[in-house]
Amino acid sequence: xxxxxxxxxxxxxxxxxxxxxxxxxxxxxxxxxxxxxxxxxxxxxxxxxxxxxxxxxxxxxxxxxxxxxxxxxxxxxxxxxxxxxxxxxxxxxxxxxxxxxxxxxxxxxxxxxxxxxxxxxxxxxxxxxxxxxxxxxxxxxxxxxxxxxxxxxxxxxxxxxx
Numbered sequence: 001x002x003x004x005x006x007x008x009x010x011x012x013x014x015x016x017x018x019x020x021x022x023x024x025x026x027x028x029x030x031x032x033x034x035x036x037x038x039x040x041x042x043x044x045x046x047x048x049x050x051x052x053x054x055x056x057x058x059x060x061x062x063x064x065x066x067x068x069x070x071x072x073x074x075x076x077x078x079x080x081x082x083x084x085x086x087x088x089x090x091x092x093x094x095x096x097x098x099x100x101x102x103x104x105x106x107x108x109x110x111x112x113x114x115x116x117x118x119x120x121x122x123x124x125x126x127x128x129x130x131x132x133x134x135x136x137x138x139x140x141x142x143x144x145x146x147x148x149x150x151x152x153x154x155x156x157x158x159x160x161x162x
Contacts, residue, residue: 002038003030006046008053009148010141013118015049017042021065025116027137049118055152058085060119069113072098076110083124086153088146090128108134118145 001023005014014033016024022045037043044062051057066077079094091111095103107125114122117137123145127133135142 002042003033004037004042004046005029005033005035006049008049010053010137010144013049015042015045015119017045018065021063022116022119023065023067025119027117027141045119052118053148055148055155058149058152062119064116064119066115066120068115069110072103072106073110073113076107077114077116077120077122080111080114080120080122080124083121086149088124088126088130090126090130092128094125112136121145124149 001016001018003014003016005012007013011027012029014026014028014030015022016026016030017039019039019041021041037046041062048057048060048062052060066074069077075098076094079097083089089097091104091107092101094107095101098107100106111122111125112134114120114136117123123135123137123142126146132139132142132146
């Protein structure tokens with residue numbers, strides 16, 4: 001696994017690739033991460049992340065592979081990828097979608113363990129009533145990511161070209 005770091009509006013952000021897929025991401029700089037993409041895939045991931053942060057990309061297409069996590073965590077992470085850009089779901093709504101209305105706290109734990117934040121959008125899961133709670137990158141980053149997406153979604157919805 002090789003790490004690449006990029007500057008972003010939410011601070012340094014590191015992304016790891018294994019040559020075939022993005023397998024991890026981290027807020028901040030990982031020791032040993034280079035500023036030049038470690039491989040062609042890392043270059044694609046960095047380009048997509050830059051486009052996302054610039055408000056030009058609403059869906060990541062870079063391949064992602066997560067080699068760890070319980071069956072439940074993986075189900076939560078898959079569910080995250082179905083939340084449309086610029087929208088949110090509550091922990092309870094995700095639990096309900098997974099068939100266990102009592103699993104909202106477990107959804108929160110799975111969000112915290114998401115190894116590929118931003119690309120697998122755990123920031124789109126919020127507390128009851130839309131409250132900003134729980135985010136491994138800090139609530140300020142979560143708010144900034146949600147504000148970015150909401151602003152882009154609003155501009156696109158109100159654009160004369162539709």
